[in-house]
Amino acid sequence: MSDKEQKPTTGLRESATFDINTQMEIRRAAETGIYDIRGFGAKRKLPHFDDLLFLGASMSRYPLEGYREKCNTRVTLGTRFAKKPIVIETPVTIAGMSFGALSANAKEALGRGASAVGTSTTTGDGGMTPEERGQSSKLVYQYLPSRYGMNPDDLRKADAIEVVLGQGAKPGGGGMLLGQKITERVAKMRTLPVGVDQRSACRHPDWTGPDDLAIKIQELREITDWQVPIYIKVGATRTYYDVKLAVKAGADVIVVDGMQGGTAATQEVFIEHVGIPTMAAIPQAVQALQEMGMHRKVQLIVSGGIRNGADVAKCMALGADAVAIGTAALIALGCNHPKWDAEFRKLGSAAGYYDDYHEGKDPAGVTTQDPELMKRLDPVEGGRRLANYLRVLTMEAQTLARACGKNDLRNLEPEDLVALTVEAAAMARVPLAGTSWIPGQGF
Amino acid sequence: MKTLDLATTTLRDINQALHDQAAECTEREWRITGAKGDHNLACGLDAALSIDIVGHAGYYCAGMNKKAHVVVHGNAGQGVAENMMSGSVRVKGQASQSAGATAHGGLLVIEGDAGARCGISLKGAEIVVGGSVGHMSCFMAQAGALVVCGDAGDALGDSLYETRIFVKGTVASLGADCIQKEMRPEHIEYLTDLLNRAGINEDASAFKRYGSARNLYNFKVDNVSAY
Numbered sequence: 215m216s217d218k219e220q221k222p223t224t225g226l227r228e229s230a231t232f233d234i235n236t237q238m239e240i241r242r243a244a245e246t247g248i249y250d251i252r253g254f255g256a257k258r259k260l261p262h263f264d265d266l267l268f269l270g271a272s273m274s275r276y277p278l279e280g281y282r283e284k285c286n287t288r289v290t291l292g293t294r295f296a297k298k299p300i301v302i303e304t305p306v307t308i309a310g311m312s313f314g315a316l317s318a319n320a321k322e323a324l325g326r327g328a329s330a331v332g333t334s335t336t337t338g339d340g341g342m343t344p345e346e347r348g349q350s351s352k353l354v355y356q357y358l359p360s361r362y363g364m365n366p367d368d369l370r371k372a373d374a375i376e377v378v379l380g381q382g383a384k385p386g387g388g389g390m391l392l393g394q395k396i397t398e399r400v401a402k403m404r405t406l407p408v409g410v411d412q413r414s415a416c417r418h419p420d421w422t423g424p425d426d427l428a429i430k431i432q433e434l435r436e437i438t439d440w441q442v443p444i445y446i447k448v449g450a451t452r453t454y455y456d457v458k459l460a461v462k463a464g465a466d467v468i469v470v471d472g473m474q475g476g477t478a479a480t481q482e483v484f485i486e487h488v489g490i491p492t493m494a495a496i497p498q499a500v501q502a503l504q505e506m507g508m509h510r511k512v513q514l515i516v517s518g519g520i521r522n523g524a525d526v527a528k529c530m531a532l533g534a535d536a537v538a539i540g541t542a543a544l545i546a547l548g549c550n551h552p553k554w555d556a557e558f559r560k561l562g563s564a565a566g567y568y569d570d571y572h573e574g575k576d577p578a579g580v581t582t583q584d585p586e587l588m589k590r591l592d593p594v595e596g597g598r599r600l601a602n603y604l605r606v607l608t609m610e611a612q613t614l615a616r617a618c619g620k621n622d623l624r625n626l627e628p629e630d631l632v633a634l635t636v637e638a639a640a641m642a643r644v645p646l647a648g649t650s651w652i653p654g655q656g657f
Numbered sequence: 658m659k660t661l662d663l664a665t666t667t668l669r670d671i672n673q674a675l676h677d678q679a680a681e682c683t684e685r686e687w688r689i690t691g692a693k694g695d696h697n698l699a700c701g702l703d704a705a706l707s708i709d710i711v712g713h714a715g716y717y718c719a720g721m722n723k724k725a726h727v728v729v730h731g732n733a734g735q736g737v738a739e740n741m742m743s744g745s746v747r748v749k750g751q752a753s754q755s756a757g758a759t760a761h762g763g764l765l766v767i768e769g770d771a772g773a774r775c776g777i778s779l780k781g782a783e784i785v786v787g788g789s790v791g792h793m794s795c796f797m798a799q800a801g802a803l804v805v806c807g808d809a810g811d812a813l814g815d816s817l818y819e820t821r822i823f824v825k826g827t828v829a830s831l832g833a834d835c836i837q838k839e840m841r842p843e844h845i846e847y848l849t850d851l852l853n854r855a856g857i858n859e860d861a862s863a864f865k866r867y868g869s870a871r872n873l874y875n876f877k878v879d880n881v882s883a884y
Binding site: 361407410419437 | 736
């Protein structure tokens with residue numbers, strides 16, 4: 215067909231406001247009358263660690279030799295009050311994820327992988343499973359509003375206790391585990407009828423503010439005879455104030471989870487519209503700790519969207535003592551793996567896009583309680599993959615630290631960083647690249 | 658009986674002495690004197706001890722109790738017997754809010770009144786209150802039983818799972834998905850036994866029974882106004 219025969223058009227122009235995904239969601243909502251629930255974390259583009267760069271050594275800085283000169287990665291957590299602080303060999307820990315949301319094999323694999331590299335893993339809303347405790351040399355036991363499965367025996371078996379006030383994917387929201395995943399074992403651990411849509415409380419049942427929390431933490435210390443560190447985990451929102459209150463309440467370690475942090479099941483509107491990016495939360499937390507004279511005395515763990523050693527190093531340069539990974543760890547185990555693409559497509563998704571963890575049909579066997587699907591994840595092989603991934607994160611972070619002349623990851627500092635965008639410069643409080651300008655801090 | 662006085666012994670030393678009984682029980686009967694609202698008294702017990710606390714207890718008295726029998730000869734603060742696993746706790750006076758919160762087992766008896774959120778997220782323990790309870794009692798309660806010999810405040814049993822609730826007096830209002838249910842002979846039999854074990858002299862047939870309508874167990878858009 216010649217140009218003359220073709221009717222002239224302006225071409226297809228997608229609306230930036232009503233883009234294809236937005237239109238699909240409007241149609242879905244109109245059809246079903248219910249909000250979208252999904253897993254994973256925020257999918258929108260956010261200011262993130264890719265917007266930061268390291269200033270490697272040159273004339274004014276002296277680098278360390280890669281592979282030859284030591285760059286320490288060992289971190290001790292819980293030095294403030296605990297008789298037995300946790301020593302981790304790499305500052306990359308595994309974030310709290312529940313048995314129930316994850317299969318028993320996935321929990322076991324997380325424990326195996328973390329233990330192989332000398333770091334910690336964390337329980338979740340479903341309590342502590344024997345598989346997880348058995349395979350985790352360092353296990354952090356979450357103390358959640360729901361208190362599912364909470365008992366003093368498991369509390370005393372833990373290497374640390376994490377009092378969870380919120381998580382980055384849904385600060386201010388409780389958890390949910392839909393009936394499809396409430397199998398007999400999950401129901402028994404949570405004292406719930408099989409098949410109900412379970413709602414985890416968004417508030418703790420027996421304390422209501424930071425003054426109460428201080429007493430609650432003392433109770434946990436008394437029950438465990440002051441042996442283990444007590445963490446406080448918050449979703450990143452009013453981080454500066456939350457961290458100050460957490461220190462005042464008696465935390466040994468504070469965990470700040472940014473909005474890129476994952477979830478097993480939450481409303482889409484919650485995941486994408488509540489909280490602040492991880493990068494924006496870290497300087498707030500560090501400022502609060504420094505003002506109280508507690509930076510490095512109360513350790514800071516940050517999480518939410520950490521993918522590679524550069525992200526790890528950038529978090530530590532901004533002042534974190536360690537990081538935690540969740541989504542990345544699941545991907546290392548096999549979550550969203552392309553080999554299951556045909557099955558993902560049968561579920562209306564595709565490998566790399568799957569986020570309907572709440573439906574319990576995960577073809578990769580990671581976020582399911584289906585006994586047949588679970589078998590697809592070999593916990594030994596999963597553990598090996600996770601350990602490899604953790605080693606890569608650690609070596610990448612060391613590479614960058616050495617390039618900046620640092621013989622300890624915790625010697626990285628904001629001065630080693632610049633930002634690519636004005637937004638990142640303002641949030642991370644480091645200069646825009648090629649300038650000495652930090653927005654909000656004058657010229 | 659061994660006596661420990663809070664005026665001369667620290668809370669830490671008292672709790673440690675009680676915890677040490679789990680490894681080797683050398684003394685079953687204990688008396689803690691001088692309590693003036695001290696928090697976290699006798700929490701984390703794991704032995705079949707008999708403990709009398711003389712005075713008022715603060716927050717989380719007998720928290721996470723296993724096996725022990727604790728009597729508070731006074732009032733108890735927030736979260737008495739929270740997350741109790743077994744054994745028993747008796748408060749001779751009044752109890753503050755969140756009494757017996759998340760408790761998995763054992764028996765909590767409050768001879769006086771209890772504040773708000775009594776039995777919140779209860780997971781299997783039995784709670785008997787001689788007086789009345791405050792609002793939001795048994796919120797999201799999952800298993801076990803709450804008995805109220807007096808009145809219940811607003812939103813009783815809101816978002817209830819399988820906890821059984823018995824109230825002798827009035828109920829200010831029921832929470833979402835909580836309904837009154839028929840008091841059948843087996844319920845009277847169970848309640849009579851529970852009242853006897855609690856040492857509370859009441860006629861079980863005078864109580865009304867409340868439980869979950871189970872309408873909100875699975876999310877349905879038609880129920881959206883109830884959420």
